[in-house]
Amino acid sequence: MNTPLDPLSLWTTSFVKEAILNFVADVTNEHHADFVPAADRIAVFDNDGTLWVEKPLLAELTFIKEQLQFKRGKTDGERLSFFEKLKDVCEDAAQTLLSEAKDLAEDLLDGVTIHEYEQAVKEWISQALHPRFKQPYTSLTYSPMQQVLRLFQQHQFQCFIVSGGSTDFIRPWSGPIYQIDKPNVIGSSLRTKLVEKNKRLHLEYMPIPFYFDNGAAKVRSIARLIGKQPIAAFGNSSGDIEMLRYTRQAPRSLACLIHHTDNEREYAYSPDSSLHFGKDTLEYAKEGDWEVVNMKLHWLEVFGQPQRG
Amino acid sequence: MNTPLDPLSLWTTSFVKEAILNFVADVTNEHHADFVPAADRIAVFDNDGTLWVEKPLLAELTFIKEQLQFKRGKTDGERLSFFEKLKDVCEDAAQTLLSEAKDLAEDLLDGVTIHEYEQAVKEWISQALHPRFKQPYTSLTYSPMQQVLRLFQQHQFQCFIVSGGSTDFIRPWSGPIYQIDKPNVIGSSLRTKLVEKNKRLHLEYMPIPFYFDNGAAKVRSIARLIGKQPIAAFGNSSGDIEMLRYTRQAPRSLACLIHHTDNEREYAYSPDSSLHFGKDTLEYAKEGDWEVVNMKLHWLEVFGQPQRG
Numbered sequence: 148m149n150t151p152l153d154p155l156s157l158w159t160t161s162f163v164k165e166a167i168l169n170f171v172a173d174v175t176n177e178h179h180a181d182f183v184p185a186a187d188r189i190a191v192f193d194n195d196g197t198l199w200v201e202k203p204l205l206a207e208l209t210f211i212k213e214q215l216q217f218k219r220g221k222t223d224g225e226r227l228s229f230f231e232k233l234k235d236v237c238e239d240a241a242q243t244l245l246s247e248a249k250d251l252a253e254d255l256l257d258g259v260t261i262h263e264y265e266q267a268v269k270e271w272i273s274q275a276l277h278p279r280f281k282q283p284y285t286s287l288t289y290s291p292m293q294q295v296l297r298l299f300q301q302h303q304f305q306c307f308i309v310s311g312g313s314t315d316f317i318r319p320w321s322g323p324i325y326q327i328d329k330p331n332v333i334g335s336s337l338r339t340k341l342v343e344k345n346k347r348l349h350l351e352y353m354p355i356p357f358y359f360d361n362g363a364a365k366v367r368s369i370a371r372l373i374g375k376q377p378i379a380a381f382g383n384s385s386g387d388i389e390m391l392r393y394t395r396q397a398p399r400s401l402a403c404l405i406h407h408t409d410n411e412r413e414y415a416y417s418p419d420s421s422l423h424f425g426k427d428t429l430e431y432a433k434e435g436d437w438e439v440v441n442m443k444l445h446w447l448e449v450f451g452q453p454q455r456g
Numbered sequence: 457m458n459t460p461l462d463p464l465s466l467w468t469t470s471f472v473k474e475a476i477l478n479f480v481a482d483v484t485n486e487h488h489a490d491f492v493p494a495a496d497r498i499a500v501f502d503n504d505g506t507l508w509v510e511k512p513l514l515a516e517l518t519f520i521k522e523q524l525q526f527k528r529g530k531t532d533g534e535r536l537s538f539f540e541k542l543k544d545v546c547e548d549a550a551q552t553l554l555s556e557a558k559d560l561a562e563d564l565l566d567g568v569t570i571h572e573y574e575q576a577v578k579e580w581i582s583q584a585l586h587p588r589f590k591q592p593y594t595s596l597t598y599s600p601m602q603q604v605l606r607l608f609q610q611h612q613f614q615c616f617i618v619s620g621g622s623t624d625f626i627r628p629w630s631g632p633i634y635q636i637d638k639p640n641v642i643g644s645s646l647r648t649k650l651v652e653k654n655k656r657l658h659l660e661y662m663p664i665p666f667y668f669d670n671g672a673a674k675v676r677s678i679a680r681l682i683g684k685q686p687i688a689a690f691g692n693s694s695g696d697i698e699m700l701r702y703t704r705q706a707p708r709s710l711a712c713l714i715h716h717t718d719n720e721r722e723y724a725y726s727p728d729s730s731l732h733f734g735k736d737t738l739e740y741a742k743e744g745d746w747e748v749v750n751m752k753l754h755w756l757e758v759f760g761q762p763q764r765g
Contacts, residue, residue, distance in 0.1 A: 350676065389650060
């Protein structure tokens, strides 16, 4: 398979790679029993930890911390501990954390328009460097997953990001980086309000959560915003369990869990946050017949050219 | 303009028709100062009263009434008066009405999955007849507006429905009827919950409103779900004012208000509901330099072939 024409040339030969290639070949082959028309080729991708690096701290939280530091001169201890907690947030704890976040959100977003926020994200992402790899975050997308995106896009899949991170943090760069256009980015969001200034309408953020797109909420947002059954899903954490399970219910489907097993080239950590309880994600993967990507074994490289240079 | 090749052959020659054709010609002409790349050609359309008939009662409310009658044998007086009120709902009154609707929603939706609801809509829409025109509702889309949709689609616009009606009532038929695919339908919605039955996950409705997509909420949902500034908008009521105003803020834009002036071929009524207060919609249209479509004057026909046969 590792010929120059191999669309997954950055993947080692394995059952996982074979499963992805066979899935795409079969559902796009009109003469195959599992053929799916292009309009119904819905593929959903978690972002943090699935398409790009999420350790040591989510890029979005790093952005928020730095914005607050910039606004206030420094970040105090109480707030740092809040960000520590956020590292391991799961849906059960989200409500508490979001209420703690309220005054942070007020500091950061009071009177800020969605257009101003977009500019702030664009500026930050163009110059911020990852603390370990000393690369822009947008260079730290997983090149083997970029190959999966290209393979799917070339086969007329509609690819959506379905992220626990916020829509408005991802959209400013998802087009150039993933070739995923803004309407196809689904994530968490705050409430907004429409205000009139100088006879023009502006949307401003309110410091109130509107939707936290994680766990079962990912399935609810897929149904509400896409309205079709996904046939392929990629995730990496307990927050993706429901999305992977739901996707796997399609007659022919592909559910992939990216398992971070590579401390040398990236990070090694469990798909389960410390706050998670009950059956762990890898058990769901086994029961549900998901593909488990062992990053260390299955990926010939983790990041693209810039990181290796 | 009324040659066989006229893409708006069902429109009489007028400034409105000219404005639509010039707008499309200019924003799709690479050499024109107002050129807009295909990815940013976002057009938003209200549904009820803009793309299809909404009188004497919204199709969705007729559907709900009939579903309740089917479930209960009959609809009692109190509930009928609720539907009467809904005929003229505006955002200010929505909260009260939605709380009144709670037990109705419970009756209709308790334990119903989104899949079951979709089937019920498909069955109803395939056989229900409009009380006056004795046609299926899907034959009562406005053929001149269908021409606008085709014109926009042929010029690589991304067309979205942005409706106060519910997403899940429109999606089952928007593809075949408007060539607008499910992800491009944005509307009101109820909360859902993910439940497990026989080891499979199902989404069930909860009798709690999640989002009422009308007025300023239309602009908020455009920003949250599309993430781009629309350059063209079509509406017909006070619930579309904010969407039309917001769209009109694009450097080159088209905002069209469909004014129902034709009691013979369709209905004649104000864009303002009886509950609306303050400046009326036609004043906004004048101030904002919107195109006002006078149905009686500007449309050679209202509905397509089946209605005339």
